[in-house]
Amino acid sequence: MTGITRDSNLLVVLGPTASGKTRLGVELARRFNGEVISADSRQVYRGMDIGSGKDLTEYGSIPHHLIDIVEPAYEFNVFEFQRRFLDAFGDILQRGRLPVLVGGTGMYLEAVLKGYRLVEVPKDxxxxxxxxxxxxxxxxxxxxxxxxxxxxxxxxxxxxxxxxxxxxxxxxxxHAPEPLPEIRPLVLGIRWERSVLRQRITDRLRTRLDHGLIEEVARLHAEGIPWERLEFYGLEYRFVAKHLQGELNRNDLFQKLNSAIHDFAKRQDTWFRRMERNGTSIHWLDGTGDPLAEALGIISRERHDT
Known part of the structure; x- marks a missing residue:
């Protein structure tokens, strides 16, 4: 059986930043002969490793897709994500393996789960x-x-x-859009008590700043990425760029960036709740418990129910 149940051919693991979704997605891929497809709007860029949280060491031998596929100057968008996702999804299924979509970029997730009918329109x-x-x-x-x-x-x-x-x-x-393949997802989400997630975000940011985040942004700028462009790539790159331009000292960089990431995590949760209201069924896992065991239990029940 290619899917995890007869009624599903895609496993989705979503959650806010610092929720541990990559680790869980990789472990589930390992157990179910799967390959990970990233649903992260920044991890597509080469050389943007620390600020985007690629955590490539977590994958081990598990194949991963849509990571490090374009240069930072390239303008990636949801249309291209959907097209590349569909290519990876079809290829993984054709080889008899399970696609595992992992990420927190709400629009990318919905492009898959809601089947956005996107058409690439050239200039006329x-x-x-x-x-x-x-x-x-x-x-x-x-x-x-x-x-x-x-x-x-x-x-x-x-x-x-x-x-x-x-x-x-x-x-x-x-020009009608090309028909989409049938996607039958089983969606898992990791949820943390807010104060615990805030501490995880703070600890992770401190680690990243101590292990090369500032140097990564400085290197990207030295390689030709303008400061204004770096701000486009999200909070870490935006605030570190301001620090490198002398607009923020190191302490203000940490405090303001930390607060901004906390707010971003809240917005992600709001997006996920809206997805549920609009009909996406998400099985929530308790991050403070054993999310892997909980996920395996849900998958087992889904198998017996189908």
Whole structure:
């Protein structure tokens, strides 16, 4: 049996930062002949190891995918994640192994679990030339005509977004997205009592700062990544870049970054709760107990129920 149950062909392990999801995902992959697919928006970048928390030593002999696949200057996005996930997912299943999706980037997780129908839309220079002389009101009317089910009204307020929205709507009328494979996930989530998770975040940040995080960001900048671009890669890179530019001393760097990561973990939890409200079934594991044993129990019950 390729899946862990007859009704599932994908195991998902999610959780907030510092929750221990990588360790659990790797161990489950080891026990069920699996391979890990990362759902982390920063671990795709080569050379961004400490700040993104790759923890590559945890994988051992377990194959992993979507880690270290593009250079830092590359603009990776949810469309490319979904495309690369589907390639890895199909390849792993074809070889008779279990895909194990592990991560905390909510949009990436939902692109898989909700089956976002994403289409890569190239720029249409002919259409853009046709739209160039239209006023904003005329562009808004054009958008409504090509997309009568328009929900995102913010596209009506900005000329550049209007043009892009028209371009996308026009393309999608003639180019249906490729059908998605059938994905039947069993989703596990690691949950910690808030004060315990806060301490785990603080301890991990202190360790990373002591073991090369600042030097990693300095190296990336020396290799040609602008400070402004580094800020795009998340909290660790944003705050360390400010420190290296003299805007924060070492103590302020730690205090402000630590607080920002705590807030980020809260936002991740909010995202996961919203996923549940929108129909994603998540089996929550107690991080302070034995999440591996709990996960194995859930998988065993799911096997007997199917």
């Amino acid at each position: 220079r002919v259409l853009r030339g046709e739209l160039a002389n239209l006023a904003v009101d005329a562009l808004a009317e054009r958008l409504r005509s090509v997309n009568p089910r328009l929900h995102n009204t913010t596209d009506l307020l900005d000329r550049e977004r209007l043009v892009r929205a028209i371009e996308i709507a026009a393309y999608e009328r003639n």
